[in-house]
Amino acid sequence: MKITIVYDNETTKPDLKSDWGFSCFIENKKNILFDTGANDDILLSNMEVLGIEPKNIDIVFLSHNHWDHVGGLDSLLSMNPKIKVYKPDFSLKPKEFLPGFMTTGILSGIEQSLMIKTGKGLVVIGGCSHPGLENILDVARKFGEIHAVIGGFHGFDKFDALKDINLVIPCHCTQYKKEICELYPENCSSCGAGKIVEI
Ligand SMILES: [Zn+2]
Numbered sequence: 143m144k145i146t147i148v149y150d151n152e153t154t155k156p157d158l159k160s161d162w163g164f165s166c167f168i169e170n171k172k173n174i175l176f177d178t179g180a181n182d183d184i185l186l187s188n189m190e191v192l193g194i195e196p197k198n199i200d201i202v203f204l205s206h207n208h209w210d211h212v213g214g215l216d217s218l219l220s221m222n223p224k225i226k227v228y229k230p231d232f233s234l235k236p237k238e239f240l241p242g243f244m245t246t247g248i249l250s251g252i253e254q255s256l257m258i259k260t261g262k263g264l265v266v267i268g269g270c271s272h273p274g275l276e277n278i279l280d281v282a283r284k285f286g287e288i289h290a291v292i293g294g295f296h297g298f299d300k301f302d303a304l305k306d307i308n309l310v311i312p313c314h315c316t317q318y319k320k321e322i323c324e325l326y327p328e329n330c331s332s333c334g335a336g337k338i339v340e341i
Pocket residue numbers: 206208270272
């Protein structure tokens with residue numbers, strides 16, 4: 143499985159744009175775009191540089207309805223009306239919506255996170271983690287061991303919750319990126335548009 147960060151507050155290459163927001167592209171049995179950033183021009187420009195074509199997206203998974211995560215959706219749908227959108231509906235419970243792909247369901251009435259089963263364990267991807275990353279990880283652990291967690295962690299500071307996770311990539315709105323990577327130097331990796339993670 144390949145995960146490419148498409149939209150982030152930081153960037154890894156000068157030809158990619160950084161902006162407040164988040165999106166990443168997951169290539170597995172299906173191609174899933176997780177969130178769509180804030181601005182459609184920036185999303186599409188970064189996708190083009192990264193060789194990701196709208197026609198190759200099967201599913202858009204939206205973590206929550208904040209502007210910095212849903213901004214590119216309408217443009218993507220106009221370019222590829224076949225994209226299936228998994229929206230954060232209020233009644234959503236944890237479930238496997240495709241073989242190997244699960245949602246945590248809506249936590250704290252605001253946000254769902256994506257869980258992907260891999261041979262190494264679960265990969266958890268979050269948008270802003272408004273329900274508290276520690277609470278999201280608690281839900282995910284009911285489905286298996288967590289191998290990796292990627293996304294915006296917001297004000298998360300219960301750092302102990304990360305201690306058994308092999309790969310931690312704090313992105314987007316994470317307030318304590320520096321502290322997390324100092325605490326887990328071997329497992330933590332920096333984020334940014336253009337970053338590629340192979341699992
Ligand atoms: Zn948010």
